Amino acid sequence: xxxxxxxxxxxxxxxxxxxxxxxxxxxxxxxxxxxxxxxxxxxxxxxxxxxxxxxxxxxxxxxxxxxxxxxxxxxxxxxxxxxxxxxxxxxxxxxxxxxxxxxxxxxxxxxxxxxxxxxxxxxxxxxxxxxxxxxxxxxxxxxxxxxxxxxxxxxxxxxxxxxxxxxxxxxxxxxxxxxxxxxxxxxxxxxxxxxxxxxxxxxxxxxxxxxxxxxxxxxxxxxxxxxxxxxx
Ligand code: ADP
Ligand code: MG
Numbered sequence: 001x002x003x004x005x006x007x008x009x010x011x012x013x014x015x016x017x018x019x020x021x022x023x024x025x026x027x028x029x030x031x032x033x034x035x036x037x038x039x040x041x042x043x044x045x046x047x048x049x050x051x052x053x054x055x056x057x058x059x060x061x062x063x064x065x066x067x068x069x070x071x072x073x074x075x076x077x078x079x080x081x082x083x084x085x086x087x088x089x090x091x092x093x094x095x096x097x098x099x100x101x102x103x104x105x106x107x108x109x110x111x112x113x114x115x116x117x118x119x120x121x122x123x124x125x126x127x128x129x130x131x132x133x134x135x136x137x138x139x140x141x142x143x144x145x146x147x148x149x150x151x152x153x154x155x156x157x158x159x160x161x162x163x164x165x166x167x168x169x170x171x172x173x174x175x176x177x178x179x180x181x182x183x184x185x186x187x188x189x190x191x192x193x194x195x196x197x198x199x200x201x202x203x204x205x206x207x208x209x210x211x212x213x214x215x216x217x218x219x220x221x222x223x224x225x226x227x228x229x230x231x232x
Contacts, residue, residue, distance in 0.1 A: 001031040001066040001067065001162035001163075001193065001195065002028055002029055002030050002031055002064075002066070002195050003027075003028070003029040003052060003064070003065060003066075003162075003163045003195040003197065004027070004028050004029075004062070004063070004064040005025050005026060005027040005028075005048070005051065005052060005061065005062075005063055005064075006026055006061055006062040006063075006064065007024050007025070007026060007060065007061040007062070008022055008024070008025040008026075008048075008051055008058045008060070008061035008062070008063065009022055009023055009024055009025070009058060009059050009060040009061055010022040010044075010047055010051055010056065010058045010059055010218075011059050020218050021044045021047040021218050022044050022047050022048060022051065022058065022218045023217070023218040023219045024061070024219070025048060025061070025218075025219070025220055026220065027048075027213065027220065029163075029195040029196065029197055029211075030195060031162070031193045031194070031195050032189060032190055032193045032194070032195075033189065033195065033196065033210040033211065034185065034186055034189050034196045034197075034198055034208065034209045034210050034211075035196070035197050035198070035209060035210065035211045035212070035213060036198045036199075036200055036205060036206050036209035036211070036212040036213070037049075037197060037198065037199045037200070037212075037213055037214075037215060038199075038200060038201070038203070038206070038212060038213075038214050038215070039214050039215035039216055040216065043215040043216050043217060043218065044215050044217070044218040045167070045199045045215050046167055046199065047218075048197075048199075048215065049088075049165045049167050049197060049199060051063055052065075052086075052163070052165055052197060053082065053086055053088055053165050054070050054073075054078045054081060054082055054086070055082075065081060065085055065086060065162065065163055066085050066162035066163060066195075068081060068085075083111065083112050083159065084112065084159055084161075085159075085161055085162045085163060086161050086162075086163045086164075086165065087156030087157055087158075087159070087161035087163070087164045087165070087194070088156055088164075088165050088166075089149075089152050089153055089156045089164070089165070089166040089167065089169050090152075090167050091167055091168045091169065091171050091172070092172065093140070093148040093149055093151065093152040094152070095140040095148060095151060095152065095155075096140075097139065097140055097141065098139065099139065099140075100136065100137050100138060100139055101127060101132060101135055101136050101137070101138055101139075101143070101151045101154075102120070102123045102124065102127060102136040102137065104151055104155050105119075105122070105123035105126060105127070105151075105154055105155050105158045106119045106120060106123050106158075108155055108158040108159055109122065109123075109158055109159065112159055114159075119158075122158065123136075123154075123158065124136065126154040126157055126158065127151075127154055129154065129188065129191075130150040130151070130153060130154045130184060130188075131150065131184075132147060132150055132151065132154070135147065145172050145173055145177070146173050146177035146180065146181065149169055149170070149172070149173065149181055150181065150184065152169075153166075153169070153181070153184065153185065153188070157188065157192060157194075160192070161194060162193075162194065162195060163194060163195045163196075163197075164185075164188075164189065164194040164195070164196040164197070165196075165197050166185060166196065166197065166198045166199065167199045168199050168200060168201060169181055169182075169185070169198075169200075170182065170200070170202060170205070171201065175202070175204075178202060178205070179204065179205070182198070182200070182202075182205045182208050183208060185198060185208075186208040186209070
């Protein structure tokens with residue numbers, strides 16, 4: 001249940017011309033492994049995640065999510081695939097202010113038509129897995145930044161995604177809490193068998209990744225010497 005990007009090129013409109021955000025990207029992320037993506041600001045990291053998430057359709061190339069080639073899918077089929085097979089963690093947690101931690105997770109299952117009882121059990125299991133079993137009844141303002149990001153990660157895993165896409169999850173956290181969040185992501189990836197892509201600024205996080213790729217001007221430079229190498 002891997003994620004495959006095959007010869008993916010993405011351009012955006014740019015004045016009279018086009019800006020090439022991704023240039024013939026090839027990437028395979030096996031199930032149960034973390035691929036870290038590093039690179040300068042504006043190099044195309046978030047665009048890569050947006051394409052992998054099927055939120056943006058590339059100009060050229062294939063995006064294969066857990067064995068499904070997403071190219072031929074219509075918008076509804078793509079939305080269903082995203083809901084059922086892809087978990088997304090953005091930089092900011094985007095939690096709903098009025099819901100408890102447990103409810104943030106349960107609402108995901110509800111949107112997919114899951115049964116409430118099973119959803120409650122799975123939410124409890126996931127909050128336990130991210131170390132928040134005791135805080136399941138708290139609302140976002142009663143949680144720290146690191147705890148909110150843990151809820152965010154647990155929420156992304158609620159529908160048992162095959163692919164987990166994570167964009168700079170630690171940018172709002174101090175170093176120690178950031179490292180703990182990355183540790184958690186690596187553990188959950190191995191336990192739950194997701195194909196995980198982790199965009200990160202922090203080179204110390206690369207130690208927890210199974211593979212690291214560097215993006216520069218929309219192109220993949222691979223492999224990167226880690227940790228402490230000069231390439232990134
Ligand atoms: P990163 O996440 O590595 O900082 P991005 O993927 O956000 O890089 O951006 C890659 C390039 O594409 C940048 O030059 C950025 O300005 C441009 N870009 C990103 N999103 C859009 C968009 N929606 N429309 C036009 N240009 C965009
Ligand atoms: Mg970005």
